[in-house]
Amino acid sequence: MAMLDGPVGLTVTFRLTRPKSHHTSKGELTKSAPRMHRSKPDADKLLRSTFDGLSGCAYRDDALVAWVAAEKRYCVAGERPGAVISLWALE
Secondary structure, three states, rough: OOOOOOOOOEEEEEEEEOHHEOOOOOOEEOOOOOOOOOOOOOOHHHHHHHHHEEEEEEEEEEEHEEEEEEEEEEOOOEEEEEEEEEEEEOO
């Protein structure tokens, strides 16, 4: 894939591991376990590091990111932690 040199859009889903405190001794989720990830790392910091990491290899500079949608959530069964990224040229 050629490096993009115009405005780009991207979506990112950050999948994070649940802490052990969210599970019972049988491995089930506790009733008090939050549905959405609401602790550190902050979504803006995750995005910033992603933009920087893609800069120079997927697009010329992270200033080219003109549209973004992001989600941070806990992994579901069978998923590994990480980020799922979709990137496309806007023009």
